[in-house]
Amino acid sequence: MDKTITRAMLSERTASATALGRPDVAAIEQRMFELIGGALMAGESVKLTGFGSLQVRARAERVGRNPRTGEEHRIAPHQTVVFIPGAKLRAALHRPGRGKGQK
Incomplete structure (x- = not known):
């Protein structure tokens, strides 16, 4: 693998592929990671x-x-x-x- 895709790159690509702005995409992304992390810390599978x-x-x-x-x-x-x-x-x-x- 030659390249690493960063969180910022994902946000940028998502914003350009949707009608949402980067701050909105970043807020949704942050909340998703919080929910996934919380579920894993509680011992749940995602x-x-x-x-x-x-x-x-x-x-x-x-x-x-x-x-x-x-x-x-x-x-x-x-x-x-x-x-x-x-x-x-x-x-x-x-x-x-x-x-x-x-x-």
């Missing part, structure tokens, strides 16, 4: 139909290793968010002719 879902998963304690020194260290148990792509997104990503470096 399903974005046609795109994918976000889920909170528990990671158990495990032993990690410093790749430079080989020294072992304990990684504490924690919660993490995982993204599971939806069927439409998976199909689009695996389309023939869509190899590395192609957009």
Whole structure:
């Protein structure tokens, strides 16, 4: 992947594709992220139909290793968010002719 799409870029593209101004788009975007974050913090899954879902998963304690020194260290148990792509997104990503470096 060569390019990162930022939140500002998404706002700009959304504003140009709709009749809404950038401040309105930014306010809607901010509220959506707040709602998604709140749901995840409450332990709920967030399903974005046609795109994918976000889920909170528990990671158990495990032993990690410093790749430079080989020294072992304990990684504490924690919660993490995982993204599971939806069927439409998976199909689009695996389309023939869509190899590395192609957009």
